[in-house]
Amino acid sequence: MSETGRIARRFAALKAEGRAGLVTFITAGDPDHETCRAVLEGLPEAGADLIELGMPFTDPMADGPAIQAAGLRALKAGAKTKRVLELVADFRAKDQDTPVILMGYYNPIYSYGVERFLADAKAAGVDGLIVVDLPPEEDEELCIPALKAGVNFVRLATPTSDDARLPAVLKNTSGFVYYVSVAGITGAASASDAAVAEAVARLKRHTDLPVAVGFGIKSPEQAAAVARVADAAVVGSAIVSRVAANLGEDGVPKPRLVPDVLGFVRQLAAGVRGART
Amino acid sequence: MTIPNTFRAGPDEHGHFGIYGGRFVAETLMPLILEVEKAYNAAKADPDFQAEMTERLKQYVGRPNPLYFAERLTERLGGAKVYFKREELNHTGAHKINNCIGQILLARRMGKTRIIAETGAGQHGVATATVCALFDMPCVIYMGEVDIARQQPNVFRMKLLGAEVVSVTSGARTLKDAMNEALRDWVTNVADTYYLIGTVAGPHPYPTMVRDFQSVIGDEVRWQMQELEGRLPDSLVACVGGGSNAMGLFHPFLDDQGVKIVGVEAAGRGLDKGPDDHAASIAGGRPGVLHGNRTYLLQDEDGQILEGHSISAGLDYPGIGPEHAWLNDIGRVEYASATDQEALDAFQLCARTEGIIPALESAHALAEVVKRAPTLPKDHLMVMCLSGRGDKDIFTVANELGVKL
Numbered sequence A: 001m002s003e004t005g006r007i008a009r010r011f012a013a014l015k016a017e018g019r020a021g022l023v024t025f026i027t028a029g030d031p032d033h034e035t036c037r038a039v040l041e042g043l044p045e046a047g048a049d050l051i052e053l054g055m056p057f058t059d060p061m062a063d064g065p066a067i068q069a070a071g072l073r074a075l076k077a078g079a080k081t082k083r084v085l086e087l088v089a090d091f092r093a094k095d096q097d098t099p100v101i102l103m104g105y106y107n108p109i110y111s112y113g114v115e116r117f118l119a120d121a122k123a124a125g126v127d128g129l130i131v132v133d134l135p136p137e138e139d140e141e142l143c144i145p146a147l148k149a150g151v152n153f154v155r156l157a158t159p160t161s162d163d164a165r166l167p168a169v170l171k172n173t174s175g176f177v178y179y180v181s182v183a184g185i186t187g188a189a190s191a192s193d194a195a196v197a198e199a200v201a202r203l204k205r206h207t208d209l210p211v212a213v214g215f216g217i218k219s220p221e222q223a224a225a226v227a228r229v230a231d232a233a234v235v236g237s238a239i240v241s242r243v244a245a246n247l248g249e250d251g252v253p254k255p256r257l258v259p260d261v262l263g264f265v266r267q268l269a270a271g272v273r274g275a276r277t
Numbered sequence B: 001m002t003i004p005n006t007f008r009a010g011p012d013e014h015g016h017f018g019i020y021g022g023r024f025v026a027e028t029l030m031p032l033i034l035e036v037e038k039a040y041n042a043a044k045a046d047p048d049f050q051a052e053m054t055e056r057l058k059q060y061v062g063r064p065n066p067l068y069f070a071e072r073l074t075e076r077l078g079g080a081k082v083y084f085k086r087e088e089l090n091h092t093g094a095h096k097i098n099n100c101i102g103q104i105l106l107a108r109r110m111g112k113t114r115i116i117a118e119t120g121a122g123q124h125g126v127a128t129a130t131v132c133a134l135f136d137m138p139c140v141i142y143m144g145e146v147d148i149a150r151q152q153p154n155v156f157r158m159k160l161l162g163a164e165v166v167s168v169t170s171g172a173r174t175l176k177d178a179m180n181e182a183l184r185d186w187v188t189n190v191a192d193t194y195y196l197i198g199t200v201a202g203p204h205p206y207p208t209m210v211r212d213f214q215s216v217i218g219d220e221v222r223w224q225m226q227e228l229e230g231r232l233p234d235s236l237v238a239c240v241g242g243g244s245n246a247m248g249l250f251h252p253f254l255d256d257q258g259v260k261i262v263g264v265e266a267a268g269r270g271l272d273k274g275p276d277d278h279a280a281s282i283a284g285g286r287p288g289v290l291h292g293n294r295t296y297l298l299q300d301e302d303g304q305i306l307e308g309h310s311i312s313a314g315l316d317y318p319g320i321g322p323e324h325a326w327l328n329d330i331g332r333v334e335y336a337s338a339t340d341q342e343a344l345d346a347f348q349l350c351a352r353t354e355g356i357i358p359a360l361e362s363a364h365a366l367a368e369v370v371k372r373a374p375t376l377p378k379d380h381l382m383v384m385c386l387s388g389r390g391d392k393d394i395f396t397v398a399n400e401l402g403v404k405l
Ligand SMILES: Cc1ncc(COP(=O)(O)O)c(C=O)c1O
Pocket: B094, B095, B120, B121, B122, B123, B124, B198, B199, B200, B239, B240, B241, B242, B243, B244, B245, B246, B313, B314, B315, B359, B361, B362, B387, B388, B389
């Protein structure tokens, strides 16, 4: 498959620079729409190379406490699929280069209507989708329609995706492969550097797509370690926890929330950028 | 929609019943689910597995349990002849153990060494803790904080049986959240853990496997009714949470066109009250995807899952097994509902006319019998699944009746 689009261009540029990328995850609408928009718009300047934007869901079966809580905060503040797409469109009006990947669960998309969702997402400037509960066995649901609509469908590969299963996992994957380095939920323990290196090498034997590695990366040092062996490091729960840490007792964001979260992203980016030098 | 020539052939190889079912799980779980499917297909075809299952159900569970003619209730209602399938007489007091025996034998066969399960009313948790004690396996039960508070006797039972009961504080803190938490445990402990799902929900092959293990209910009713009345029943009634006792009773009769089949959902405070006031997924929901399958779900206009409410902890699940969703659409099974109040009334009626304290879940089925039987002729044979006994519910009922224990 010929890869065009923002995701492919971004990974090509990173390759030319000789460094790995930083993928940052935040939950759309967390802690509220406006604060989230400010964080989102500051991410590229803080050093995020690609952005994953979580679509809130009441029942996030693969997420740990930090991202569960972020989703509930967003829903409580009125997050809706339509509003998530508005966030992307507003971002896209200011930034034409940084890829945005929506990450979530299938039901809100199914409820919105697959065709309508893909059309609206594409129009808003969404580049890719990661949908946790759609394995290759359910490709007809959204993956194939997304590819037809020109939206990348990024698949998760995991420690349980063995050599026999990998070809099926990779078959309709586009943009990049997201390697979930531990069997578990988001925000849990991280894998050892050696295990990550081995897994990336194994994936590279099966695909030419860039490999991003995530789950359990909490510090600039851990991000740097991953950046030495993978094409990108994904940080989610640690950033989302930073949002939570800047909320008052009443859940109202403190004035320092946006600069503090972006400051943390800056540290992560420094780790990733310095990793191979 | 075309009507198939058999209603019993589903699902297809992808686990679909019409548009329902499927395998909507994270990639980490996918290899495990394929492994469970393979192991189950092999076990199903293995006479030794079937023989052990039959023996355990007989010696340990106490099957077959009676198909009992509820004479005083029949007189009282003045219409159809009402029979109870006495699942409440099983060891542990509900139908849940039928499925647990099957799945624990499968887990052992697969070489798994740790069992996890979700529970709402605690009946499935107790049944799982029971078989884990019997087979000497460590057992972790996930239960919502709200359900723990209203089902204290069962929580203590599970602990006595050696299980660890984990209080789930995420989301709405009831059955759906317990299932989320069990799935989170499973993705974390993929190598040694078997997830023993308690109803006909979850990803393929669970809805099919649990149905098959529960079909012993309907299979027994078939020959028992033949012995008692020399013919098939005219109608079947069962309550529907996830839908396992109902599928178990219904499935063997799906191709008997003369048998009218009715599932009863929980209407909570009333279907007309609000989307969070009942747990009737078919009556008040629409198709969506949750916990590994597509089915009818209680959800808002944005696809967020609603909490649902029922006086019965075993019924307040916002979904329903995918095979029920299909049977509804195709018209083979009718889905009715009963409110909290109707169930409470039926609960007391059963205690006083038959000397049987039913589970609040089963009381929903009885509420439908109370509505339906008087309109039917005296030679109409109606079978209700008395899915569980009500000892666990006496505190809830006392509270509703304003009695302090
Ligand atoms: C006695 C009893 N009946 C019915 C149910 C509902 O489950 P299902 O619809 O799977 O039979 C439960 C669930 O806890 C139960 O304990």
